[in-house]
Amino acid sequence: MKTLIIISHPEIKESSSQQYLLHSIPSDHEITIRHLEEQYSNKPIDVSEEQKILAAHDRIIFQFPLYWYSSPALLKQWQDEVLTDDFAYGKKGNQLKDKEFALVLLVGAAKTDYQAGGKELYSIDELTKPFQAMAHKTGMIFLKTFSIHQFVYMTEEEKMTLLIDYQLFLTNDADPSFLSREKWVLNQLEKTDLSSLGIGSEEKLQHVVEMIEENRETMDDLKLLLDDMN
CATH class of the missing domain: 3.40.50.360 (Flavodoxin domain)
Known part of the structure; x- marks a missing residue:
């Protein structure tokens, strides 16, 4: 775009x-x-x-x-x-x-x-x-x-x-959804130059990725629960 x-x-x-x-x-x-x-x-x-x-x-x-x-x-x-x-x-x-x-x-x-x-x-x-x-x-x-x-x-x-x-x-x-924002953040993390960051940054970034994936699983579980309620 x-x-x-x-x-x-x-x-x-x-x-x-x-x-x-x-x-x-x-x-x-x-x-x-x-x-x-x-x-x-x-x-x-x-x-x-x-x-x-x-x-x-x-x-x-x-x-x-x-x-x-x-x-x-x-x-x-x-x-x-x-x-x-x-x-x-x-x-x-x-x-x-x-x-x-x-x-x-x-x-x-x-x-x-x-x-x-x-x-x-x-x-x-x-x-x-x-x-x-x-x-x-x-x-x-x-x-x-x-x-x-x-x-x-x-x-x-x-x-x-x-x-x-x-x-x-x-x-x-223009999609404001959580999934759209998640994809954007992950894309930016992939572009991050680890050599420009401090010691241990790679582990920190990996932790961020894992947190995002955990949040995704939580959102998926909530969606399934809401679908069952409807």
Whole structure:
């Protein structure tokens, strides 16, 4: 699967969260990164080039900080100019049909603020309705939004969990099942360079694999029990 990450952030070099994500992107997958402000801050958007890049990818991700419940201005301008009639929609506009589309949002407020009764009142799903509508109009498949709340307050352990979840989000298929996640984790373990790790790492990795397999057996047993109950 070819993944395109379209990033919009006016000050990406000063953003610790964006830099963390950029350094987390795996190099062994077909992932293209387009930073709009780097490309087009001082020149017009190359519509033809952008459309060509979109057509060449299977999964399209918009990654940006949530500004006033929406995206930075350049991403909105990009949408207005690139997603044209007879390319993205209309009688001949099927170039994005059946591609996967997702959002990676960097949010300054706590997750609990984005709900009925919270400080922000509305959920992230409600606030991203325009992007969901865009995906629908262009025939794309809208995936679950990947929201990152209050990155600056995360512990190192939380950031490591974020790194794994982000890599999984970028490289795995849209199947959120336990089996799908298990296959992805095992695949990453197989790629691990043991020579770069400390003494005893091979035994530790083997232990991780055994734990995953034990969890799989437990899940299989639970499934059989539920099937019997039904």
